[in-house]
Amino acid sequence: MTEIEDILSRALAAEADRHAPPVFNAYRVAAAATAATAKRRFWRRPLFSLVAVAIGAAGAGGAAVLAASDGQHRLADAVTVTIRSRTGSVSPETTDVSVTAWAHNRAVAEGLKDVSATVRHDPWRLQVTGHAADLEALKTFAEPGVLQIRPAVPVPTSAPTQGGVTQACQTSTVKTGTQWPACGRAGDMPVWVTDPVGIDYHVAASRSLVFSQGTDRDIWGVAVTFDDAGARALADFSSRYADQESAILLDGAVVATPDPSGALHGGGVEFAAGPGQRAADLLGAILTTQGPADLEGATVTVSTVSTR
Amino acid sequence: MKHRPPPAVDPGFVEFVAARSAALFRTAVLIVGDRHVAEDLVQGALERAYRHWDRVASMDAPEAYVRRILANLAADHHRRRGRAPLPLPLMDHDGPARDAYPDVDEHDAVIRMLNDLPPRMRAVLVLRYYDDMTEAQIAEALGVSLGTVKSQAARGLAKLREAMVAQKEERTA
Numbered sequence: 001m002t003e004i005e006d007i008l009s010r011a012l013a014a015e016a017d018r019h020a021p022p023v024f025n026a027y028r029v030a031a032a033a034t035a036a037t038a039k040r041r042f043w044r045r046p047l048f049s050l051v052a053v054a055i056g057a058a059g060a061g062g063a064a065v066l067a068a069s070d071g072q073h074r075l076a077d078a079v080t081v082t083i084r085s086r087t088g089s090v091s092p093e094t095t096d097v098s099v100t101a102w103a104h105n106r107a108v109a110e111g112l113k114d115v116s117a118t119v120r121h122d123p124w125r126l127q128v129t130g131h132a133a134d135l136e137a138l139k140t141f142a143e144p145g146v147l148q149i150r151p152a153v154p155v156p157t158s159a160p161t162q163g164g165v166t167q168a169c170q171t172s173t174v175k176t177g178t179q180w181p182a183c184g185r186a187g188d189m190p191v192w193v194t195d196p197v198g199i200d201y202h203v204a205a206s207r208s209l210v211f212s213q214g215t216d217r218d219i220w221g222v223a224v225t226f227d228d229a230g231a232r233a234l235a236d237f238s239s240r241y242a243d244q245e246s247a248i249l250l251d252g253a254v255v256a257t258p259d260p261s262g263a264l265h266g267g268g269v270e271f272a273a274g275p276g277q278r279a280a281d282l283l284g285a286i287l288t289t290q291g292p293a294d295l296e297g298a299t300v301t302v303s304t305v306s307t308r
Numbered sequence: 309m310k311h312r313p314p315p316a317v318d319p320g321f322v323e324f325v326a327a328r329s330a331a332l333f334r335t336a337v338l339i340v341g342d343r344h345v346a347e348d349l350v351q352g353a354l355e356r357a358y359r360h361w362d363r364v365a366s367m368d369a370p371e372a373y374v375r376r377i378l379a380n381l382a383a384d385h386h387r388r389r390g391r392a393p394l395p396l397p398l399m400d401h402d403g404p405a406r407d408a409y410p411d412v413d414e415h416d417a418v419i420r421m422l423n424d425l426p427p428r429m430r431a432v433l434v435l436r437y438y439d440d441m442t443e444a445q446i447a448e449a450l451g452v453s454l455g456t457v458k459s460q461a462a463r464g465l466a467k468l469r470e471a472m473v474a475q476k477e478e479r480t481a
Contacts, residue, residue, distance in 0.1 A: 004469045005437060011418035012338055012438040019337045021330035022347055024354060026322040033355035096356075097376050101451020104384075116384070121359070 077132040078114075082301045083142045088123035103128055103141060106285070112137055126295070132304065140286060142298045147224065147287055149237060149269065150198035152191035152247040152257060155181065182247060182254050189254045191247045199226075199233045206284035211272045220280035224287055225268040234269075250283075320365050321358055328371050329354065332378055338434040339382040341423045349385065353378040375439070376449040383431035383450060421471040425464055428452075432460040 001009070090099075096119040103117035103126065115130040115138070130138050169183035169190055183190040204227040211221025226234055237246075248256040248271050256271035273280040329350060336346035336353075357364050357374045364370045422430055431450060435441045436457075443461070447454045 002465075004465050004472065007414065007418055007472070008422075008433065008465070008468060009437045011415040011422075012434060014415045015419045016334040016338055016438060019334065019343050019346075021333040022343075024325050024329035024333075024350065026325035026354075027317055029325060029351060029354045030317040030321065030358050032351070033358040096360075097373075097380065097449075097451065100380065104451065 077304050078129055079132045079135050079138065080127050080129045080303045081135070081138045081141065082303070083126045083128070083295060083298045084301075085124050085295060085298055090124050099126055106141060135302065137282070139300055139302070140282075142295055142300045146250070146252070147203055148198055148249045149234070150193045150247050150249060151237075151241045152182075152193050152245045153179075154245060155190045155192060182249065182252070184254045189247075189257055191245065191254060191257055193247050193249070193254075199230060199237055203227070203287045204230070206288050208273075208277055208280035208284055209270070211270070211280075214275060217275040219272050219275055220277050221270055221272045222280050222284045222287065223268060223270045224284075231268070250287075318361055318365065321361050324365075324370060324374075325354060328374070332371075332375060335375065335434060335439055336378055336382050338422075338438055339379070339427070339431050340385055341419075345385065346382075349378060349381045353381055372445070372449075379431055379435060379449045380451070383428050385427065417472070417475055418468065421468050424471075425467060429460045429464040432457055433464045436461055 099119050100117045104115070107115035107117075107128075107130070112130055112134045115128060115134075117129075118127045119125070120127060126141070128138050128141050169181045169187065179192050179194045181190060182193045203224045206222050206224045209221055209223055210218045212219045225231075245257055247254050248258065248269055250271075256269070258269065258271075273283045332353065333346055333350045336349045337343050340346050340349065353374055356377050357370070364373050367373055422433065425433070428450070432446055435446045435449065436443070441449070443454055443457045447457045450457070452460075
């Protein structure tokens with residue numbers, strides 16, 4: 001122990017001794033805990049009338065976001081985004097502390113200020129409160145950012161299309177054991193994804209980069225680096241499917257269909273995020289602070305808490 | 309005389325509160341520097357633990373779980389309220405008192421400097437040097453990486469050291 005560590009230890013011990021601890025009454029704590037649960041339901045009722053209700057039919061694995069009128073939030077207001085897991089419960093590994101800690105990390109990564117996160121139970125829900133101006137970013141807390149790489153086969157030319165867009169493509173992160181037609185969020189990049197082989201989430205770090213020069217604005221992309229296990233899996237994957245197309249899926253939607261001999265190397269992948277650096281930074285933040293898997297397919301409701 | 313029976317509370321919880329609340333309070337008061345706030349935080353942490361007591365009680369270390377809730381509440385406390393209030397000094401040290409109680413004076417100075425640090429950094433230092441938690445345990449408790457704990461602890465100590473040196477120079481000047 002260095003001298004300063006020693007001084008600090010002794011000072012803390014001395015300071016602690018100065019404060020005679022009060023007596024905590026277990027019965028009173030229990031009563032307060034029970035009352036708070038009952039009371040919360042009561043005083044929340046009027047608030048519920050303010051809730052811009054949003055109950056979404058969670059589509060095929062995607063988070064459904066419904067807010068009656070986002071435009072009505074005044075920028076000075078605080079908003080609370082309530083995220084309910086699809087099943088109303090979470091796995092035992094998803095502790096309250098791990099979820100709130102993750103929410104704080106996500107907030108820091110995305111540069112959001114004054115974010116507080118609370119987990120409530122029965123049914124399980126995560127409440128994230130922040131500035132109304134940050135609403136869109138707060139809603140992304142329901143998006144765990146699941147990155148997957150799957151072998152793919154090109155869509156047969158005989159597949160029904162409309163305006164060059166394949167119909168009935170799915171976004172899904174769920175392993176089905178069969179092939180399914182997947183595409184990007186805009187219905188682009190249609191491929192048949194062959195499951196269940198591939199690489200699941202292993203992102204260790206990400207950085208933004210100019211992916212391609214656009215005519216108007218540059219298209220920015222994200223370069224993600226995998227952790228050791230992910231890098232090994234990626235090496236196996238690219239040698240095994242060296243002559244086949246592959247698809248990078250983000251939350252079940254295709255974001256890139258790299259040629260295995262090209263982009264899949266060096267322990268990571270690169271793909272386009274969209275115009276502007278902000279889109280790439282945000283996606284990078286989401287990917288490196290992956291949320292609990294239980295949030296997949298979560299529903300989101302938004303309520304406004306007026307600060308004045 | 310009418311006797312209302314006490315509400316049915318798990319005896320394990322009663323025992324836990326009796327045995328561990330004082331220690332939890334000390335951790336809280338060191339992190340937030342205000343006994344009333346600390347009392348509220350401990351009460352809050354215990355309430356949360358009670359709501360899931362079945363689950364908490366079956367854990368290997370219920371105290372570690374409650375301490376984790378508490379540490380997070382304490383570390384986040386100032387984020388909502390802005391800057392930490394300085395603790396009330398025990399006494400105003402004037403010249404002679406300083407010389408008579410160099411240790412007390414030094415401790416007091418360290419605590420004041422500690423209170424100038426950002427809350428998370430303070431939480432790391434308190435958990436490390438008062439609660440003797442390992443860096444890995446602190447990282448888990450505060451939900452940050454091990455690297456963050458190491459760097460926060462190192463920066464916190466460096467700042468304290470700096471402040472101590474500056475103060476000594478001031479005193480000898």
